Amino acid sequence: MRLLSLLLIFLNSLIFTGIIIRTKSIFSGRKGPGIFQPIKDIVRLLRKGSVYSETSSFIFKIAPVVYMAAILMAILFIPFGNQKSILSFDGDFVFFAYVLALGRFFMILAALDTGSSFEGMGASREALYAMLIEPAFFILMGSFALLTGYTSFAGIFSALHFGSYISYGIGILTAFVFIIIALVENSRMPIDDPKTHLELTMVHEVMVLDNSGFDMGLILYAVNLKFALFGAIIANFFLTPGFQWYYSIPIYIGVQLVFACIVGVVESFAARFRMNHNPQFIVMFTSVSLLIFVGVLLILGKLK
């Protein structure tokens, strides 16, 4: 049963971007490509060879693999409701955050390795935004560790249950913050526009301009996996213990679908932020997670 979470994440990763694109298509009055089109594109890329620039070193070649491996590693820590995850130990959410950061670190190095001024720009932006979103994640997970008394994902989610009004408030706020964290992690709107053709305004896309073929396929699939990964974390907040699997699996998939649709809607009806407003926007979510922290303190009765 420990494999269930892994299986569901892979399943969701196949359709996640497809749903985002379909949502956007519908809202702009078009039919749009099939749900599986992004995955078909990735499979096509995976069958191709890669082209490497003469100026880049081995870092550039290993980075996509390290990136992918880091995300796969992180997935192993995600439980499914009160089912244990494959790997679990005390404080694993810290490991989770930094194993993802390691993958990103290699992507940043690879971008700098190409020596292109575009990619340097993109790398500096990505490093900044990833750094700014970190406090929000840790305050959030820290609060839940405090609330439940466990410090691993599996422990937190198996012990978590909502009872009072405050806890529902906390649940909604948490889902909200996690959606934003996922958007920042994946460089989506309103932080970055994945569809743009303008290198000067890109964040993540410009970092991978030099990647091609198999490497590009890995990077694109990693985006899908990362979305499904964060979707799984959000879904876990709604899988309170005691649900049978025939309730919890539909809830899980439903949450993932709603998450994908939300991303699609955000990308349809708003413009992207100006680049220098992004840090403000991201830091703001640290304060939202502080609110959750206060909520936890209220529940625990530490604030009188």
Added chain:
Amino acid sequence: MINTIVVKNNQCIPLPEIPVLAYHDFLEWNTTRVKDINFHCVSYFGWKRKGRIRLFCCMADDAEGTIAISSAEVPGDRGQSLPSFTARHFSFHCFERDLHEKLGINYSDHPWLKPLRYPVDRADQHSTIENYPFFSMESEELHEVGVGPVHAGIIEPGHFRFICNGEQILHLEIQLGYQHRGIEQLFISQNDLLKRNLLAESIAGDSVIGHTVAFANAWESLCGFQAGDDIQVARTVASELERIAIHTGDLSALCTDVAYQLGSSVFGRLRTPVINTFQVWCGNRLAKGLIRAGKNQYPLTGNIKNALIRLFDEFEPDFNEMYKRTKTLPSVLARMERTGILTTEQAVETGAVGMAARSAGLIRDIRWTHPCMMYASLPHQPVVKHHGDVYSRMQIRRAEVNQSIRYIRDLLDRLPETNLHNPPLSRPKADVMAISLTEGWRGEICHCAITDHNGELALYNIKDPSMHNWMALALAVRHNDISDFPICNKSFNLSYCGHDL
């Protein structure tokens, strides 16, 4: 002493009547005039003949609706240096760079005599783009970003070199010329009216009507042909329809660049029926073939009139609704307001024209100051904004689209009878010069033609509005985020091939 000859738009002037001044007086007169806000230089070019170069400078007088033409003769050898106009007023910079590049004229005090284009037919074959010293700054803090000439998307080639401090642009140098086709030379070597007409259509693919109308007007004036009302109405309607199509497309592109999907797709879809109407009218969506000198190639018939009326009935409500949504969306406004500001001083200095000038409070609109075709009969008031930012240019586009629809409806109400018996065009007169100004959607387009004493075309000079406005863009993006450059660029939407010729 008579310094200039004052003419109207589309007037044909016998060459001997243009006064020839000493270079010093020529410089003095023109640079003094340009300090008056009502004057701006629409064209300044040289004609090399018998080892000497005759310079012509055409200054538009916006208050009087006239053009003052003066000329001077300088020796054609490359030895001596002349004092430059640019040192007195910056707006002459591109004309003098062009003269230096094409005819080898040297200037003693030109601030930046960098080549305007890098064509093959330049005077000094030794200087090429490979050895061009780009402007650079030595610093640990700054970095350079080079964009192009191989460009992303479907844009034309151009090279942009940014010097940035982090995300902020300190300086932008734009180098164009990758599309130089030698159009002005081709006008002379192609000894056939139809071929010249086709050339005019290919000056800039997005200003087919603008440039072809300017050519047709200039040519007809060389030949002494008076175009009838039916021709004039068709040309005016076509000009305004082109403005609607391109402005709507630009609004879509602006939305794309800020990643506002709804605006991008709705404005994009609204542009299609407009250009499809061109297809119905003349068989080409970009209106190629519609305008021909001396005749009404595709008369504005009742069918096309109905198609236009239907088009606007459907277009207008959707367009206005979408614009209202866009302008009330905070995330769009946050990107556009106070981005890419062009100050009025900068607009005057660079000699900005058209929409870019009007966004910065400078009223430059040929339809208003030098009306030709049917514009004199329309109650035209230029749309002017004062902030000079991307949002101003967006507002102008929207207001001009509504204005253009009004004008076309007005003209359709009083459609004249089509005259199918236009006399064939006679040969151009000998030893004359014709100057023709039109307001394309981007700004003023100036075509000048000179014939020799056999009545053959001896010189053809084209000035696209982009020529001045590129420098305005380079100034407007300073101290903006480099990530905002694409929307600044799009808000100006300048032509590469119109500049490169």
